[in-house]
Amino acid sequence: MTLIANPIYDSVFKYMMEDERVAKILLSALLKKEIVELQMRRQEYTAMQQTRISMFRMDFSARIREADGEEHLVMIELQKTWLATETLRFRQYLGTQYLNRENMREEDNGMYGLPIISIYILGHKLGDIEEPVVYVRRRYLDYDDRVIDKKDRFIESLTHDSIIIQIPYLRGRTRNHLERLLNVFDQEYIYYADDHLLQIDERNFTGHDERLLIDRLLKAGVAPDVRKAMEVEDEILSEIEKRDTIIMQKDEEIEWKDKKIAQKDEEIAQKEREMAQRDEEIAQKEKEMAQKDKEKEQIISGAVRLLRQSGLSAEEISVKLSLPLETVQKIYNRD
Missing domain, CATH: 1.10.10 (Arc Repressor Mutant, subunit A)
Known part of the structure; x- marks a missing residue:
């Protein structure tokens, strides 16, 4: 059994993805396409702060090669959260990417945006969808829903594909190359003595790509700065949990008071109905x-x-x- 750093932590995941080979391996597996060139964009990481909810972000520009050999540039936007309340933040960040002129390319007949591929790594489940990896892909259709094979830069600039990963559903899933790579996120492997580490059986990670990923996480597990960063994350998440607990208690108190007020209002309304009925009876008499x-x-x-x-x-x-x-x-x- 081997101990590796737990990539559920932002600091570990960042350390892992800063290795270009590992980033290429994981992103190629997710895209199911060969990445010829990969470059991490600046301002790629938003550190956790005690004043806000954690959301990890990394952006890459990549040259990918299609099955027919054609190559083209795309922008890969990777966002990760372990909380189920980040939809608005995801939308806001996606909006800034569309507005960023660094993501535009000048062509012969105007400026066009790089196609964007959004990858969302979620620590929570999405409703009734139980697949660990969900692909949301666009198609060009005519009025009769017939597929249009051609692509256009204008459309590619304004629409995007998405990949959603649900960490809770990765448990025990090793059906394909991608799931075997993502298996390092399986929280069933948490080391009993330290949540910062996963205890894995290396015999389950024998492929070349898997070994590179495991080796990177082995290094992260002993890197002092990464270990320290994980401790900071724990402290911040603890504060967030305390804050959320207080908010939840306040919400319950407000709900209880609202129910009491509603009950009083109903009692007053009932008394008013009774008085109105008595007035009607008196008027009748x-x-x-x-x-x-x-x-x-x-x-x-x-x-x-x-x-x-x-x-x-x-x-x-x-x-x-x-x-x-x-x-x-x-x-x-x-x-």
């Missing part, structure tokens, strides 16, 4: 009482008229009906 008063008045008026017609005076009617004389007189005189 008042209406019924008004109707009864009207009916009673009609009965009294009828009785007063009948007694008047029979020759009784207002005073006699008042006594006979047990009504106030004033009430009887009003009806008596009205009729």
